[in-house]
Amino acid sequence: xxxxxxxxxxxxxxxxxxxxxxxxxxxxxxxxxxxxxxxxxxxxxxxxxxxxxxxxxxxxxxxxxxxxxxxxxxxxxxxxxxxxxxxxxxxxxxxxxxxxxxxxxxxxxxxxxxxxxxxxxxxxxxxxxxxxxxxxxxxxxxxxxxxxxxxxxxxxxxxxxxxxxxxxxxxxxxxxxxxxxxxxxxxxxxxxxxxxxxxxxxxxxxxxxxxxxxxxxxxxxxxxxxxxxxxxxxxxxxxxxxxxxxxxxxxxxxxxxxxxxxxxxxxxxxxxxxxxxxxxxxxxxxxxxxxxxxxxxxxxxxxxxxxxxxxxxxxxxxxxxxxxxxxxxxxxxxxxxxxxxx
Amino acid sequence: xxxxxxxxxxxxxxxxxxxxxxxxxxxxxxxxxxxxxxxxxxxxxxxxxxxxxxxxxxxxxxxxxxxx
Numbered sequence: 001x002x003x004x005x006x007x008x009x010x011x012x013x014x015x016x017x018x019x020x021x022x023x024x025x026x027x028x029x030x031x032x033x034x035x036x037x038x039x040x041x042x043x044x045x046x047x048x049x050x051x052x053x054x055x056x057x058x059x060x061x062x063x064x065x066x067x068x069x070x071x072x073x074x075x076x077x078x079x080x081x082x083x084x085x086x087x088x089x090x091x092x093x094x095x096x097x098x099x100x101x102x103x104x105x106x107x108x109x110x111x112x113x114x115x116x117x118x119x120x121x122x123x124x125x126x127x128x129x130x131x132x133x134x135x136x137x138x139x140x141x142x143x144x145x146x147x148x149x150x151x152x153x154x155x156x157x158x159x160x161x162x163x164x165x166x167x168x169x170x171x172x173x174x175x176x177x178x179x180x181x182x183x184x185x186x187x188x189x190x191x192x193x194x195x196x197x198x199x200x201x202x203x204x205x206x207x208x209x210x211x212x213x214x215x216x217x218x219x220x221x222x223x224x225x226x227x228x229x230x231x232x233x234x235x236x237x238x239x240x241x242x243x244x245x246x247x248x249x250x251x252x253x254x255x256x257x258x259x260x261x262x263x264x265x266x267x268x269x270x271x272x273x274x275x276x277x278x279x280x281x282x283x284x285x286x287x288x289x290x291x292x293x294x295x296x297x298x299x300x301x302x303x304x305x306x307x308x309x310x311x312x313x314x315x316x317x318x319x320x321x322x323x324x325x326x327x328x329x330x331x332x333x334x335x336x337x338x339x340x341x342x
Numbered sequence: 343x344x345x346x347x348x349x350x351x352x353x354x355x356x357x358x359x360x361x362x363x364x365x366x367x368x369x370x371x372x373x374x375x376x377x378x379x380x381x382x383x384x385x386x387x388x389x390x391x392x393x394x395x396x397x398x399x400x401x402x403x404x405x406x407x408x409x410x
Binding site: 053054055056057100151155156157159280 | 352360
């Protein structure tokens with residue numbers, strides 16, 4: 001562990017962090033040994049959490065704790081950050097590509113289970129955006145780990161052409177009590193009553209405003225919104241995320257769709273003909289990646305946003321209002337769910 | 343195994359980071375201009391020939407930080 005002496009002044013400490021390229025452009029809490037020790041509690045700082053890319057360095061509990069302090073986390077949320085880092089390090093997530101790509105890919109975190117209430121992870125109004133200290137500090141801590149341990153700094157290990165603000169922090173809880181369906185982590189195989197975080201390689205977000213009170217009509221509108229030809233998910237077959245506001249989820253549920261039926265509807269109705277995809281993208285990405293799945297790709301081949309209906313993830317979050325958020329993904333990456341351990 | 347990496351200029355830093363991470367910091371790296379997609383085919387072909395010449399020179403010189 002490396003110690004740096006700086007003036008006893010918040011601004012000087014922040015500039016020292018920025019000057020060493022350890023920050024993300026926003027003010028940081030200086031990770032003093034006292035704060036890091038408080039963050040760690042009784043945990044073993046040397047314990048390995050995940051092998052990160054492109055640096056090929058291990059994120060240890062101690063390194064995660066340092067970045068969590070810098071991000072402004074309370075010690076109680078460290079288990080969520082650790083679980084998210086473990087998930088991002090799972091080979092299925094394809095972290096090397098997610099971190100290094102020119103796409104604006106980042107770790108989108110969806111928190112489920114009792115821990116949501118215990119820690120105050122926001123699932124309601126504005127849960128993805130401004131405010132929500134718990135959400136933002138958890139998401140930011142994960143991103144600082146990815147940069148400082150994983151090596152994903154812009155222009156170096158992170159080649160994102162533009163990036164997007166979600167690369168600073170993108171974390172929210174599912175509004176389980178407002179959802180008509182079982183929680184996302186249970187749909188992904190976790191036992192009821194447990195806490196987990198699901199990490200998705202989000203690459204932007206798209207607001208879907210719709211006042212329809214017809215579930216099928218609403219799903220059809222969503223299907224059409226999802227279907228854009230320059231989407232990575234069509235090129236690779238991804239696990240895109242549809243975050244329905246509770247009002248939309250209610251309309252769709254009353255329309256007779258459970259989660260699986262909604263996933264199948266979206267899967268079947270959001271196809272685009274291969275001819276809508278540029279020749280270059282077909283030749284470079286679609287045909288090498290998914291040609292075998294389709295048994296060859298012709299102009300009229302209907303291309304799906306994912307390989308299977310259940311790969312279209314549906315979560316419920318947000319406050320009042322007729323909005324859903326579509327989160328397209330890096331495409332060549334699987335969503336990974338990790339248990340949150342105390 | 344002998345490895346030579348070809349990348350365009352903006353990705354030099356990423357390639358070097360990956361090489362250091364894989365403990366082969368002297369990996370042979372051939373860097374070409376960016377972007378390629380907007381250049382005339384003839385120019386890209388000439389770049390390709392130049393890359394081939396560089397690869398040949400590296401092999402002839404017995405270089406190869408990419409040896410493992």
